[in-house]
Amino acid sequence: MSSKAKPRILHTELVASSRLFRVEQVHLQFSNGVERVYERMQGGNRGAVMVVPMLDEHTVLLVKEYAVGTETYELGFVKGLIDPGESVIEAANRELQEEAGFCAQTLTPLMEVALAPGYFSSKMQILLAQGLNPSKLEGDEPEPLELVPWPIEDLDGLLARPDFNESRAISALFLARKALKLS
Incomplete structure (x- = not known):
């Protein structure tokens, strides 16, 4: 298992949505100070x-x-x-x-x-x-x-x-x- 600290979420923003999915931009700061913006699709949390x-x-x-x-x-x-x-x-x-x-x-x-x-x-x-x-x-x-x-x-x-x-x-x-x- 990695002992690295997870990146800190600075901000999330909804950029698109449909009846099935939500697309979010996630602004992250890594433990070394580097910041990046990722996108992720959020479905329902039902599994x-x-x-x-x-x-x-x-x-x-x-x-x-x-x-x-x-x-x-x-x-x-x-x-x-x-x-x-x-x-x-x-x-x-x-x-x-x-x-x-x-x-x-x-x-x-x-x-x-x-x-x-x-x-x-x-x-x-x-x-x-x-x-x-x-x-x-x-x-x-x-x-x-x-x-x-x-x-x-x-x-x-x-x-x-x-x-x-x-x-x-x-x-x-x-x-x-x-x-x-x-x-």
Whole structure:
């Protein structure tokens, strides 16, 4: 662990906002006296979940949905925001039911990850879902999501797909394989 003192925030200023994000300029002074202005995106402080659902001990369930950032359909895992008052486990099971039509008997937290912590404050909890049973809740997706079962042993085949490239999903896959004690 570093013993360096964190920079002192001299001033923050909101420079842009939308329904999802706030962009702030953060004026910092480092311990050596150097001052800099950084920008960061502040999302809601609710947090988010990503769920790696196991249909059986050898098959992971992926979802394919439209990603406006890349303007393509991307293959990944169930994910979404944690609603106010919801626990991580409750949010994971709700998202699993909304996006994939299953609830889990067991949800195991694997790791909290950050996406570009130099710019974003948001964190995501990754969970492994096992013991799936059919259970559908109405979600907020604009179109039905395509469900794609995939053998978890075929890591190379999944990583070779051009539509499976989100860093959090790749991290989730490796964390799930480690938790399942697969090589």
